[in-house]
Amino acid sequence: MRRYRHLLLVGLVAALFAVWGCSDKSSTDAGSGNASSGTAGDTAGQAVATDLKYPLSQTIPTLDPHLSLGGSNATVVLNVFEGLFAFNSKYEPVPMLAESYELSADGKTYTFLLRKGVKFHNGKEMKAEDVAASLNRWKDKAARAKSSFGDSQFAVQDDYTVVLNLKNPQNDTLAQLSHVLNFAGIMPKEVIDSAAPEGVNAYIGTGPFKIVEWKKDQYVHVTKFEQYQSLKTAADGFSGKKEALVNNIYFTLATDNATRFSSFLSKDFPYVDVSLDNLPKVQNQPDVQILKNLTTDFNLVFNKKSPLFSNVKNRQAVAAVLDADQILLGIVSTPDLYRLNPSYMYKENSKFYSEAGKENYNQKNPDKAKQLLKDAGYNGQVVTLLTTKDTGNFYNATLMVKDQLEKIGVKTKIDIYDYATMLTKRADPNVWDIYVGPFTMPSTPSQLLYLNPTYGFADDAKLAELLKKSTSAIKPEEIKAANDALQQYQWEYLAAVKIGDTYSYSAVRKNLTGLTLFSGFPNLANTKLLK
Structure with missing residues (x-):
C-alpha cells in the first residue's frame, strides 16, 4: 500500500x-x-x-x-x-x-x-x-x-x-x-x-x-x-x-x-451580498470592504421525463435559441459579473476542463430552434418553468429564458414557490419541464448533479458509461480524453444547457x-x- x-x-x-x-x-x-x-x-x-x-x-x-x-x-x-x-x-x-x-x-x-x-x-x-x-x-x-x-x-x-x-x-x-x-x-x-x-x-x-x-x-x-x-x-x-x-x-x-x-x-x-444597484452605497464607506466572488455557474436543466423534453429535439431547440449573454446580463446586470464558458467545469480546474461540444453553446439561432421544434412535432404545448423568488437569481434567469422561448413560439408558464417547496417540486417529474438555477462549482464531473438519474432524470446508459469512465481514468491524458468524450456527448444528449459563470459582490464590515x-x-x- x-x-x-x-x-x-x-x-x-x-x-x-x-x-x-x-x-x-x-x-x-x-x-x-x-x-x-x-x-x-x-x-x-x-x-x-x-x-x-x-x-x-x-x-x-x-x-x-x-x-x-x-x-x-x-x-x-x-x-x-x-x-x-x-x-x-x-x-x-x-x-x-x-x-x-x-x-x-x-x-x-x-x-x-x-x-x-x-x-x-x-x-x-x-x-x-x-x-x-x-x-x-x-x-x-x-x-x-x-x-x-x-x-x-x-x-x-x-x-x-x-x-x-x-x-x-x-x-x-x-x-x-x-x-x-x-x-x-x-x-x-x-x-x-x-x-x-x-x-x-x-x-x-x-x-x-x-x-x-x-x-x-x-x-x-x-x-x-x-x-x-x-x-x-x-x-x-x-x-x-x-x-x-x-x-x-x-x-x-x-x-x-x-x-x-x-x-x-x-x-x-x-456581512451582506450586494446588488449592483446597492454597490455605490457601500463601496466608499471606510469601514466596509467589498469582495468580488466567483460564486456559481448557471445551467438550464431539463426534466427528461416530461412529455416534451423526453424528446431530445425539443431539448436541442432550447439549446439552439438561448442567448447566454442576454440571460447572464439579466441575472447580474453587468458584463463585469459574468463570463461565457462552454464547459460544464470551470476553466481554473484545468484537469477536468473541456471545450468539447462548444459549437452547441450560446448559439443564438432562433431559425434553427424553430426547425427543431417543427421536427419534434411541437404543437403549442405549455412549458412549465419552475422557480423561486426567495433569491433573485433563480427568478431573473427564468424570466430571461421564458422571453427567449416565447420569441420562437413556445408557450410558457412560470410556477413560483418558496425555496424549500421548489426543491420538493423539483424532485417530482410530473410538475415541471425546465428549471434554471445556480450551481456550486463541482471539483469533478461526477459532482454535476444533472448528470445523475435522480436530478432532472438523466437516465441514459451512454451518459452513465461516459461518466463512469471520467471518474475511473487515472493518467492525465486518460482524464482529458474521458472528459472530452463526456462533455461532447452531454452537448448532444443535453441533460442541461450551460449558460455561464457568475460573480457576485459582498460587503464585510472591517x-x-x-x-x-x-x-x-x-x-x-x-x-x-x-x-
Missing part, C-alpha cells in the same frame, strides 16, 4: 485540482476559496463581541447535512458538521476527521485512519462505527455519491479504521468526501440508525459550533462547542485549524434583498475579522466581531 499523511497529499489527488480564482484592483477575491477581511492578529487589545448575526437569503428545508441542497443549508451545516476530508482554498481535499489514509496499489481500496479523541456535540467520542454508518447513509442519500460509489460500503476495521472497497479506481473519492453540498458530515451512529426518511432527528456533529435552536422561518442559533478538537495545521478554505471566537451565531433568515441590505446599513449584519468565504459559503471559525 501507499501511505498518505495529513500534512502532505501527493500523486494523483494533488494532480487533479488547480488553483482557481480571479481578482481586480478594487476587491478581494473570494473565488479561490479564501477572502479574509482581516486576521486575528489585527485584534490584540480590542474588545470582542460574543454574538454574531449572519444573514441567510434562502429558507432552510432541512439541517440534515446529507440532504443539504441549498446555500442557506450549507452556510449553517458547514459550521456545525465535519467530514473525513475538507477542501482547502485550491479545491484540494485534505484530511479533517481522518488522520491519514492509505490507497492500495490498484487504486480500489481506501483505508481511512481516524483521529482519536474527537468529540461529538453530545460528548461521545467519534469512532469508526459512527463514520461508517454516516458515510453509508450519505452515499445512499446524495445523488453525487450514489452515482460514484454505487453498492460499495464503508466498513469498520477497528475502532479508528474505516475501509472502502471500490469495484474500480475512482479519481473523485476524496473530492466526493469533501464537497460542500449534500455534505458527507459525520454524525453519531445512533442518530443515523434513528433517522427518518425525511431526515435525521438530531443535529449532532463534531464542528466548532453546535446547534442550540432552529426556529423555522426565523433563525438557527448555534453556540461555541467547548470540547472542539481542532487541527493544528494552518486554516485554509474549510480545512485546517478552527477556533470558535464568538460564543453565539444567529443565522438569521432574511430572504428579502432590500431587508438584508438595510440591516447591513444599520449594522445589524456585518470589524468582522478572519472571515473565510469558500465558493460563497462562510467558514465562521476563526472569525471575530470587534465591538
Whole structure:
C-alpha cells in the first residue's frame, strides 16, 4: 500500500485540482476559496463581541447535512458538521476527521485512519462505527455519491479504521468526501440508525459550533462547542485549524434583498451580498470592504421525463435559441459579473476542463430552434418553468429564458414557490419541464448533479458509461480524453444547457475579522466581531 499523511497529499489527488480564482484592483477575491477581511492578529487589545448575526437569503428545508441542497443549508451545516476530508482554498481535499489514509496499489481500496479523541456535540467520542454508518447513509442519500460509489460500503476495521472497497479506481473519492453540498458530515451512529426518511432527528456533529435552536422561518442559533478538537495545521478554505471566537451565531433568515441590505446599513449584519444597484452605497464607506466572488455557474436543466423534453429535439431547440449573454446580463446586470464558458467545469480546474461540444453553446439561432421544434412535432404545448423568488437569481434567469422561448413560439408558464417547496417540486417529474438555477462549482464531473438519474432524470446508459469512465481514468491524458468524450456527448444528449459563470459582490464590515468565504459559503471559525 501507499501511505498518505495529513500534512502532505501527493500523486494523483494533488494532480487533479488547480488553483482557481480571479481578482481586480478594487476587491478581494473570494473565488479561490479564501477572502479574509482581516486576521486575528489585527485584534490584540480590542474588545470582542460574543454574538454574531449572519444573514441567510434562502429558507432552510432541512439541517440534515446529507440532504443539504441549498446555500442557506450549507452556510449553517458547514459550521456545525465535519467530514473525513475538507477542501482547502485550491479545491484540494485534505484530511479533517481522518488522520491519514492509505490507497492500495490498484487504486480500489481506501483505508481511512481516524483521529482519536474527537468529540461529538453530545460528548461521545467519534469512532469508526459512527463514520461508517454516516458515510453509508450519505452515499445512499446524495445523488453525487450514489452515482460514484454505487453498492460499495464503508466498513469498520477497528475502532479508528474505516475501509472502502471500490469495484474500480475512482479519481473523485476524496473530492466526493469533501464537497460542500449534500455534505458527507459525520454524525453519531445512533442518530443515523434513528433517522427518518425525511431526515435525521438530531443535529449532532463534531464542528466548532453546535446547534442550540432552529426556529423555522426565523433563525438557527448555534453556540461555541467547548470540547472542539481542532487541527493544528494552518486554516485554509474549510480545512485546517478552527477556533470558535464568538460564543453565539444567529443565522438569521432574511430572504428579502432590500431587508438584508438595510440591516447591513444599520449594522445589524456585518456581512451582506450586494446588488449592483446597492454597490455605490457601500463601496466608499471606510469601514466596509467589498469582495468580488466567483460564486456559481448557471445551467438550464431539463426534466427528461416530461412529455416534451423526453424528446431530445425539443431539448436541442432550447439549446439552439438561448442567448447566454442576454440571460447572464439579466441575472447580474453587468458584463463585469459574468463570463461565457462552454464547459460544464470551470476553466481554473484545468484537469477536468473541456471545450468539447462548444459549437452547441450560446448559439443564438432562433431559425434553427424553430426547425427543431417543427421536427419534434411541437404543437403549442405549455412549458412549465419552475422557480423561486426567495433569491433573485433563480427568478431573473427564468424570466430571461421564458422571453427567449416565447420569441420562437413556445408557450410558457412560470410556477413560483418558496425555496424549500421548489426543491420538493423539483424532485417530482410530473410538475415541471425546465428549471434554471445556480450551481456550486463541482471539483469533478461526477459532482454535476444533472448528470445523475435522480436530478432532472438523466437516465441514459451512454451518459452513465461516459461518466463512469471520467471518474475511473487515472493518467492525465486518460482524464482529458474521458472528459472530452463526456462533455461532447452531454452537448448532444443535453441533460442541461450551460449558460455561464457568475460573480457576485459582498460587503464585510472591517470589524468582522478572519472571515473565510469558500465558493460563497462562510467558514465562521476563526472569525471575530470587534465591538
